[in-house]
Amino acid sequence: METTDTVWSCPFDYADALEFDPQLRRMLAEEPVARIRMAYGEGEAWLVTRYEDVRTVTTDRRFSRSAVIGRDFPRMTPEPIVQAESINLMDPPASSRLRSLVAKSFAPKHVARMRERTQRVVDELLDTMAAHGSPADFVEHIAAPLPLVTICEVLAIPDGERDWLRAHALTMMNIGAAGREAAVRAKAELRAYFTDLTAARRRSPGDDLISTLATARDGDELLDDQELAVMAMVLLITGQDTTTYELGNIAYTLLTRPDILDGLRARPDRFPAVLDELLRFIPFRKGVGIPRVATEDVELSGVLIRAGDIVHVSYLTANRDDRKFDRPHEVDLDRGSVPHMTFGWGAHHCLGAPLAQMELEVAFTSLLTRFPKIRAAGEPGDVPWNTHSIWRHPLSLPVAW
Secondary structure, three states, rough: OOOOOOEEEOOOOOOOOOOOHHHHHHHHOOOOEEEEEEOOOOOOEEEEEEEHHHHHHHHOOEEHHHOOOOOOOOOOOOOOOOOOOHHOOOOOOOOHHHHHHHHHHHHHHHHHEEEEEHHHHHHHHHHHHHOOOOOEEEHHHHHOHHHHHHHHHHHOOOOHHHHHHHHHHHHHHHHHHHHHHHHHHHHHHHHHHHHHHHHHHHHHOOOOOHHHHOOOOOEEEEEHHHHHHHHHHHHHHHHHHHHHHHHHHHHHHHHOOHHHHHHHHHHHHHHHHHHHHHHHHOEEOOOOOOOOOEEEEEEOOOEEEEEOOEEOOOOOHOOOOOOOOOOOOOOOOOOOOOOHHHHHHHHHHOOOOHHHHHHHHHHHHHHHOOOOOOOOOOOHHHHHOOEEEEEEEEEEEEEEE
């Protein structure tokens, strides 16, 4: 059994378009279970990068999310994004109860109804982009508004409050130390907003997702008031934030990879399979998310992790592990069925994944139908990229048709 004296400095600030972080690639190859220091938080943590080890950490009960509560754990942002009542900090069986309740809201019949709404929103946005004329900014016209409008319609949040909510969500994701006070304030204000909103929906439910959550039962169990408020807040943030970035990233990839785009033009029915491979391939975040704590000594890839140690996993490197994926750094549209980890794994696999996948499918199949000759307007090197938050995505993406 090995121990390691090497400690890697991991700012996770690499943001060269969608190129894979060379440090993460080195760690996967050279030290797949490594000690790291991060920009914020106390002490050191482990970073686990291999697919099978990531699967172990995310499914083995000896690694606890809830044990990080109250600890100043190593992280990417000055203020922790997650909250103690969030499902993201619960372990089974507590998280299983909430996941069961939330999963009811993403049942196929609900997603089918959401698809109808999403199609209507996409059609309206494409109309607006067409009226603007070529060239147009894909981020401005599609990537930024679509997920926000869709999740706000699903949650029945009024038009006038949506920009305020998005601005607060973005503030929480910034990685600059100067933004700590703003992030704390944004989180508190979002929490207060959703506490009031969910209380109102519980008193007078409608047909929106928050009302469905407020009244969903698992036997005799309901979400309590704080669980409901935090869950609605998490849905708003994750339901618009990450999908916006993936819309931009996938569009950039298609527009700079004519082989893939031409294949989709010829066979649009292949998009679900193409989407799955692009989700595996695209490094849409810069580093890691919420860690876990080892509750007892555990050996991973010959390295001993002690009880009480903080453990981060990298879904990015798991998706590029050549032990699981042949030629992992290439886009292979005929790749086999090994599941990717872009939506997480185990007890914290993203519950909103069906909604995100549906939005991406509707957006790109509609885009290619409406604008079959769409192309990049400008050079790839001219595209500006986000460098201020935990996510990687184009800030604008001019397209022509």
